[in-house]
Amino acid sequence: MENQAKKYYDELHKLSYQAHLLSGVSSLISWDQETYMPEGAASIRAEQLQALSGIIHDAKTSKKFSTALSKLIDIPTGKINIKGLKKPEVAAVHAWHRDYSKEVALPKKFVEEFTKLTSEALIAWCHARKEDSFHTFAPYLDRIISMNREKAELLGYKEHPYDALLDCFEPNATTSEVDRLFTDLKNFLTPLIKKIGALKPADSSFLFGKFSPSKQMEFGKKILDSIGYDMRRGRLDLSSHPFSSASHPTDSRITTRIHPNSLMSNLSAVLHEGGHALYEMGLPAIHYGSPLCEAVSLGIHESQSRFFETRIGLSKPFWSYFLNPLKKTFKGPLENVSLDSFYKAINQVKPSLIRIEADEVTYNLHIILRFELEKALIEGSLKVRDIPDAWNAKMRELLGVTPKTNREGCLQDIHWSMGAFGYFPTYALGNIYASHLFLGFQQDHPDWETKVASGNLLFIKKWLNEHVYKYGRQFSSKELLEKATKHKLSSTAFIDYLSNKYKKMS
């Protein structure tokens, strides 16, 4: 009986493996699209990606696949059908079932229409952003929201239609739960930002100057090496927006952006994308093709990047080691900077208009704003034409700044034009998760500051491997986080971190 279960499991795994190979190919040609593709190939590349995604969808919803799946689990109820599966295998079967149910819930016609709409919307958004003309994008956004509502109905939900959308990016997260986490955060952040705003800003002039791009690239590689990023299974390239892209644990690539006049943009990109990439490299390749070699969620993925970018890369111990090599590499305005001044400069908090340029404190309010608007748009309590006013009002309320144009307001992000409602919250969840995970990390490495200050960083990856990477999708986000820390998930760890950090700095 046990052998039978394993046999069926292997059959399903084999089918899924083929689909994963093609998803990997798709990631790879998307990576190429952003790095080395000649501009003239844009249109054929879109067609290649679409052809692949059609084949992948067919493979994941084929009769063969559902037959194999139904030998292990009852598809309508989601109850395991067979005895003899091990615990991780049971979790994998549930994850397969979850994905399959989502794939089949959306009719092909709906998916095609949505793809067509968002590809047109993307062009309209680019144009609207350039011309600062929200009204030319509005009709597209209106249809995108309608289709997202329809999507929510097709996928189903218990409490709130936004739950269904959220669940596509952060499985099992609910609107009410995210609301709770975000409310705690907002209540804490708003006064904190006011308090920081009253302080004299730190000098950060030495972070700007002339920093040779090739030396920046070299320094980025040095940092990647120190955190355990393996260049035999990855690459560092340039692209206009930094990203990470993995087609397999043996091929997990990242990109960065180099400003010849600014130092931190590359360094934080390298740590951020490096954190994402270590997760993908650390997933157990032996389970490739199954959910046991997949990331849990976007939120957990983001927690891995923020762990390295903020909790490590913005920490004093990290720079107590790396400031000297940095000075040696770049000289110039950096030479006379003390560790303390450097630390203060890179941790400067300043409310601003653009999300992707925000510091680790204000960043979350940019996300909360988007979450609140998205929820209202999906509920229907906010109309598309009222977005600019609502956006600006919330910016004032949360951050005390007002965009002068929609370009630096509600038109700044690509996500809505891509149809991705429910995506934004995962960015702030990533911060909450990263700090929650850090509780466990600190418990196991009470001397982490001494270790990091010695330049020995490999123990971080090792800890994350033991508590995150190696499990794939065996646990839900919450289970994983609570298992790693023995603490119930809340915003507390993140709040405490920021609170202590900025108390010390004032």
Added chain:
Amino acid sequence: MENQAKKYYDELHKLSYQAHLLSGVSSLISWDQETYMPEGAASIRAEQLQALSGIIHDAKTSKKFSTALSKLIDIPTGKINIKGLKKPEVAAVHAWHRDYSKEVALPKKFVEEFTKLTSEALIAWCHARKEDSFHTFAPYLDRIISMNREKAELLGYKEHPYDALLDCFEPNATTSEVDRLFTDLKNFLTPLIKKIGALKPADSSFLFGKFSPSKQMEFGKKILDSIGYDMRRGRLDLSSHPFSSASHPTDSRITTRIHPNSLMSNLSAVLHEGGHALYEMGLPAIHYGSPLCEAVSLGIHESQSRFFETRIGLSKPFWSYFLNPLKKTFKGPLENVSLDSFYKAINQVKPSLIRIEADEVTYNLHIILRFELEKALIEGSLKVRDIPDAWNAKMRELLGVTPKTNREGCLQDIHWSMGAFGYFPTYALGNIYASHLFLGFQQDHPDWETKVASGNLLFIKKWLNEHVYKYGRQFSSKELLEKATKHKLSSTAFIDYLSNKYKKMS
């Protein structure tokens, strides 16, 4: 009735288009494999390529495809079924039929076994070459030859089993015809090489020295620009062996190899691969997905690369323009070289052991050697164990040199380990075709030397576009060559070219 034909044609084109998109993806990830792929990804990349090739094979042999095809052509007899197709469309249908018949002639089991064998053979060849141990590779080669014989039987042929193999790379070419072309060539080349060998070798010391890799790369791009290579639809990168790879006319990439101590390797690679790439860029994108947007054959492809590499790039007019910029870029030992000395140095003829390092005269004898051995191996008149002796004897006979090891003899090329019997002849056919085409080019541009010497090279691409690129697979190699030149195909043009060139130099 006419509309009906067009409707069926469009149906077939649409199915074929999907398969082409995936072939393009496959080219792209192969390109990545040779340029930017992290070494650790080798194994998953092989699996990705295999998965794609399976899907492409399935698409090309699907019931849907054969049904669509059979509405236009009778599959068993290859007779067009329907009225109303235009001439190029009729040619396309024949090409589709030809490809389909080949795809289905080889049973899936055979293809899988062959793939497995050659992937093992490739490893065995690498090892054997490294250790100079022909006997460890011999058993693999033996099985590869048996399977190639079986392949010939499965594909069918009229006169000689080698015809069937040749036909996979050079459609419609026959062993007897190639034999005729090669015999003429051999009879001419053997005495020519002896004659040249008796001359005092030209000084070529200035081609060796220190040549900055970045400047070499820059100069390569300048040359590519001058011949009309469009960087918005291509790229130049580095790889261990130069190659060209196109996934669509808007994405036709090339690579080169830079020796910091030697000048010509990069320049000839850039012209050679640039010639291949211009062909792919010039194919009519409007017919993409059909044979009307495909290259005629490997021989015609090679003729396009050799046209630029040898007929243009080794000509005096070309260097009468480019020698000055070359001197300005690199200075050093080049500065005092006259055009005449430079021309003689780059056209030096010297029998040597390694094919890929051979000059344009001796190169063809390397190919003829391989053709004669392949034919004998397929016939069974030569046994695998006797290859090293036969190889060395033929090297002495044709080129007057003897390899000291099999590594610089019969183990030097990768092709046999990949199972590619019938491939080598296309290299020499490429030379014959290039010179034959040049007849037509000269007729239309009697002043080509003046034009080239002025640095204006775009008219070359324009001519090739009118006579080669724009037709796709509308004509066979021979038809295309004879149409472009109004001369019957023979080795004469190539022989005359070499004969005149080296008469002048002696």
